[in-house]
Amino acid sequence: MIFTLICKDKPGQLDVRLANRPAHVDYLMALDKAGKLKFAGPFLGExxxxxxxxxxxxxxxxxxxxxxxxxxxxxxxxxxxxxxxLPWNWVFKAPETK
Incomplete structure (x- = not known):
């Protein structure tokens, strides 16, 4: 089953995000290699x-x-x-249905 992780940063923590980004990217790459990552990306402010x-x-x-x-x-x-x-059902444009 697919689960979405909706993560909101604490205000004023961009420096924490940037300092930990390389390890975060490595972690996501490991999940991808294990076949567990479906997609990921940041939410952006104004x-x-x-x-x-x-x-x-x-x-x-x-x-x-x-x-x-x-x-x-x-x-x-x-x-x-x-x-x-949250559990999520990929209905439209799911890669498995192309």
Missing amino acids: DGKPIGSLVAVEAEDRAGAEQMAGGDPYSKAGLFESVEI
């Missing part, structure tokens, strides 16, 4: 700077998605004000 993340992962259950969310270096660095984990 100024065009990142203010959060949207990550979609393939997990057996919510506990697996929670484990992946908790393993993200951004999460470990305390960047996020909130993380919402």
Whole structure:
């Protein structure tokens, strides 16, 4: 099942995001290599700077998605004000249906 991780940064934490970005990218690349990453990218503020993340992962259950969310270096660095984990059904333009 696909789960979306909707992560909102704490205000004023762009420096934390930038300092941990290389480890975050490595983490996502490892998830991708394991076949667990569906897509990912930052939410942007009005100024065009990142203010959060949207990550979609393939997990057996919510506990697996929670484990992946908790393993993200951004999460470990305390960047996020909130993380919402929701199951998601990819209906339109899903790669598997092309």
